[in-house]
Amino acid sequence: MALALVLAMLVPVPARAQEKRAEAIPQPAVLLALLRGTLMALNQANITGNYSVLRDLAAPSFRDANSSATLADRFRKWREGQLDFAAVVLLDAKLSAAPDIGPDGALRLRGYFPTAPLRIGFDIAFLPVEGHWRLGSITAEPLEPEATGSVARAAETPAQPEPAKPVQANAAGAPAIFTLPDLPSAASLGIPLPPGDRPRG
Secondary structure (H helix, E strand, O other), X not given: OHHHHHHHHHOOHHHHHHHHHHHOOOOHHXXXXXXXXXXXXXXXXXXXXXXXXXXXXOOHHHHHHOOHHHHHHHOHHHXXXXXXXXXXXXXXXXXXXXXXXXXXXXXXXXXXEOOOOOEEEEXXXXXXXXXXXXXXXXXXXXXXXXXXXXXXXXXXXXXXXXXXXXXXXXXXXXXXXXXXXXXXOHHHHOOOOOOOXXXXX
16 A cells, blocks of 8 residues: 555656546537537527527636627628538537547537538537536637548549638638547437528528
């Protein structure tokens, strides 16, 4: 026991802190629920033009930094383009980096949802508030689809296609290397597929 105590004391404090943060990362199903819930709240805010619920669900620091009017202005182009991405509720997120909890305690998730015709890229941080993860920051951008189909196959080259280019500047959209778990398909649950991110008209 004394030896174990000595060895524990020899482990650098930053390394122990990093291990502790890694252990605090939620299970994949919880991560997927956080992403879906957040993007659905954003989608509903874009459709209605009312960002108060999205803001009220966030962490205090997010609310202090973002008024409803600020959020409305930030996502104005999404509203004007009538971009509806309700399909995220049935899709798995593709992560471009492993989930990570930083020194500030923020859980960061980066990647995209494979909606069509545009993918929804995200870079979202959640903060722990009274035992719950709350939205701390969000960057979300529509991304062009990946190169697929007969045109891509006709090249007959082993090289992977270039990552999709963001429609807007500073968008997150690295190629997916982590995938959250598969959930039952919509068909098996008897749920009709929502319209996705097609323009409403």
